[in-house]
Amino acid sequence: MADRKNYRLLIDAFQSPTKLSVITILTQKGKMTVTQMSGVIGTTRSNLYQVVSELVSLGILTKPEIRAEKNYVEKYYDINRDLFENLVPENWMDAIRKMNLEDMRGLLGSFLLTQSLVLKILAEEINLATDEQMEQYRRLVQEDRLIFGYSRLTPTTYNKILNHMKGIERILSESAPTKDEEESNTFIVVGFPSLSLNK
Numbered sequence: 001m002a003d004r005k006n007y008r009l010l011i012d013a014f015q016s017p018t019k020l021s022v023i024t025i026l027t028q029k030g031k032m033t034v035t036q037m038s039g040v041i042g043t044t045r046s047n048l049y050q051v052v053s054e055l056v057s058l059g060i061l062t063k064p065e066i067r068a069e070k071n072y073v074e075k076y077y078d079i080n081r082d083l084f085e086n087l088v089p090e091n092w093m094d095a096i097r098k099m100n101l102e103d104m105r106g107l108l109g110s111f112l113l114t115q116s117l118v119l120k121i122l123a124e125e126i127n128l129a130t131d132e133q134m135e136q137y138r139r140l141v142q143e144d145r146l147i148f149g150y151s152r153l154t155p156t157t158y159n160k161i162l163n164h165m166k167g168i169e170r171i172l173s174e175s176a177p178t179k180d181e182e183e184s185n186t187f188i189v190v191g192f193p194s195l196s197l198n199k
Contacts, residue, residue, distance in 0.1 A: 006083060007095035013060055015106030018043065018051050020114045023060065023079055028121055028186070031065060031076040040121060052077055059083065089169065115190055122186060147187075158193055165189065 013019045021041045026032060034052055038045045055061040060083065064075035140146040
């Protein structure tokens, strides 16, 4: 089980949109170089090298895998999967609940910005898809396996969905992939209640 220090370490990192973007990209795409990541995030390589080096020193990213490619050497980075696999959802949420207001502001803002990055990555994959891949997407749509939507909800409907989400969270926490399975599907849920719900 991850100790409190690991939760605090991640919460601090997640408050930085750039650090969370690096973690998100590597979670989404697998091992990448700083040059590859900078192209997706839209920042300079020099800025990203500093961020990546810090994440490595914190143990959030693994030390780079060195690959010789043609006449040069590339460094491929990845997330420290052991660190993330040992997170317990209840402990994670408990750590977030104990945050001060400024830390929570940073975490919420960073999280929302990063979800837009995930959507950008998915959109780029669609734009680069071959006709054969687009036919596969068409089949997924026809089979109701591709989920997308946006809604503004009443407080009553929002609270009903929250109740259903508890069941989904339980499924997610109990569903570890087998050795033959790869976590390649993306599932994003962002529910953002109006502060008027609390009045």
